Amino acid sequence: MQQLRPLPHLPRSLRPTVRVAGLIAVILLTLGTSVPLSASPSGYWVSASFPAAGNSRFTPDLAVDSSGSKMYVSHPLVGSGNVTVQKTSTGAVDAIIPATVGTRGLLLSDDGSRLYIANNGKTGRPRNPGTASIIQVVDTRTNAVTASIETDQGAAELALSPDGKTLYTTTYQGRNAAFIDTASNAVVAKVPIPGYPSSLAITPDGSALYIGDETSGAIFVVSVAEKKVVQTIDSGLGGFCGGLQHLVPNRSGTQLFVTGCVSTEGINPKALVVLDTATRLTRNVPLAGYATDVAFSSDGREAYIVDGCESGRVLVLDAATEAITATFPVGRAPRGITVSGDGTALFIVHADSAVSRVDLTRNGRQVFTDVPAGAAFFHEISWLGNSGISTGYADGSFRPLQGVRRDAMAAFLFRRAGSPAWFVPPAVSPFSDLAPGDSFYKEITWLAYQRITTGYGDGTFRPGTAVSREAMAAFLYRYATTVTAASVYAAPATAPFSDVRPGDAFHREISWAAAAGITKGYGDGTYRPATPVSREAAAAFLYRLTNPDRPMPR
DSSP states (O other): OOOSSSOOOOOOOGGGOOOSSOOOOOOOOOOSSSOOOOTTTTTOOOEEOOOOSSSSSOOOOEEETTTSSSEEEEEEEEEEEEEEEEETTTOEEEEEEEEEEEEEEEOOTTTTSSEEEEEEOOOOSTTOOOOOOOEEEETTTEEEEEEEEEEEEEEEEEEEEEEEEEEEEEEEETEEEEEEETTTTTEEEEEEEOOOOOEEEOOSSSEEEEEEETTTOOOEETTTTTTEEEEEESOOOOOOOOEEEEEEEOOSSSSEEEEEEESTTTSSSSEEEEEEEOOEEEEEEEEEOOOEEEEOOOSEEEEEHHHOSSSEEEEEEETOOOOEEEEEEOOEEEEEEEEOOOOSSSEEEEEEEEEEEETTTTOOOOOSSTTTTTTTTHHHHHHHHHHTTTOOOTTTTOTSSSSSSSHHEEEEEEETTTTTTTTTSSSSSSSSSTTTTTHHHHHHHHHTTSSSOOOOOTOOOEEETBHHHHHHHHHHHHHHHHHSSOOOOOOOSSSSSOOOOOOOOTTTHHHHHHHHSSOOTTTOOOOOOTTOOOOOHHHHHHHHHHTTTTTOOO
C-alpha cells in the first residue's frame, strides 16, 4: 500500500519558503556517508555548517559577539569587500557592511558596541603604494560605518588595549605599528618595525605588543609606553610555505602560541611554537598538521588548534601537559577559529568564508539512557537530543531500534526548521484522523502547510504509523526544496536500485537521496522502499541534512 502521495511539481513562486535577507547562499545537499559512523572518543563534532555568504579571495576573518548569537565574517576580495552579519544559529545574513579594499581583520570592542574592520589596501597589483589601508569603525546596533581611519597600506590584524582607549594595527607595506585613539579615531603614533609586520597580539596588562613578521618569522616586542621595539625573537617559523600566521596569548598571558610553518631543512615543518612571555624563550610542540590558528577554552585549560590542510581538522591540546587529547574533522581548508564569549561554542572560518560551529557544551554528552558512548549512531542521536530536535521518551530513553512514527518525524522536521513561531495551526484539521489538541497537531499541520506531506488518499495522516524508507526520502527531499530552497532534482533515466524503477511513485525522491549520499541502499543493490526507518537511522538522516559534507568522526 502506498504510504503517501507524490507532490505535483509546483513553480518555485508558489512554494512556501523561509526568506533570508542578504547574500546567503543556497545550501547544496552534498551529504555524508550512508553507513553508520561509530562513536568517536574525541566527543567533538561539527554541530552546524554555514555556506559562504560572500566571496573571498584572501584569508577571511571571523568575530563572534559575547552572547554567541551573532557573528561577523569578512569577505576579502581583490576589489571592494564586505562583512556579513550572520546568526550563529542558522547562518542567516542579517546585514551586509560594505568595506573597502582587501577586507581582512575583524575586532569587536569588549562591550560589543563597536566593530573594527581592517581593509589592507590590496588591489591585486604588485606593490601599489598609492592605496592606503582603511580601518572602519562600525556601530553594531545599526551596522553603520561611523568612521574611516587611514593608515599605511597592509593592515590585516587588530588589537585593543585593555582599557579600550587605544586600537593597534600592523601595516605590512608601511612597516610599522599604528596606535589609534578610539575616542577621536585618529592615528596618534607609528612605531617603525624592522621587517614586514602582519600578526599582532597584546599582553593582558597592555604593556607590550607582540608583532609577527610573516616572512622572516621574527617576533618583535614593542613597549607600549616607550613606543619602540625592545626585543626581537626568532620563532623559527617563516619561508615560502606560508610563514608565521598568528600570535595568540593564552588566557593568563603567560604564553604566546605562534602558528605557521617553516621551509628550513632540519626544523619540524609541522610545529606549534610556544613563547614563554616571562623568559621570552620559545619551544616547539610537534603536531601532525599545519597549525594556522588557535583559540582557548573559557577556563584556559584547552587550546583548539586549526590544522589548515585541505582535509581540515581541529586538534585539542591540554594546555598543562601540551598533549593532544582529541582530533576531529571540520571540513575543507579551515583558516581561523574563535570561541564564543560565553565559552559554549567554537566557530571555524574556512578559506572560502564558510563557517562551521562546534557546540562545546553538547559534544560527547550522553543524552538518552539507552544510547551510551560507543553505541552505533551515538553522535547523531546525541546531536539530535542536544539540539532540541528530539526530547526522547518520558523515561529518558530514545529507543533507537524502534521505528520512527510519522507524527514524531513531523516534530523532528518542525524543530529542525527552528520551530517557526510564525506558523499558526489551522482551526480545522487537514486530516480526518487528526484533531486540534492532538499530540503534534501543530507540527503535523505545519508539515502539510509546507507541502512536505499530503497524507494518504483517504484523507488521513496516520500519525502512529512507522515512516517507510520511501516516505523518509520524500520527506527529506520536500523539506530540502521547500524549506531550504534546494534545487529541484531531475529523476535519472536509470534508477540507482534494482527494486526502484523509473515511473515508481517516489523514484525521483529515492534517486535524490542516493545522489545526495543519504543512502547507498542494501548490499544486494536494493533500496526496500516499504521497510520502516528506525529512530537511530532517522537521527543519522537528519544530521546529514543539517550538516552537508560534515560526516560524524569515526
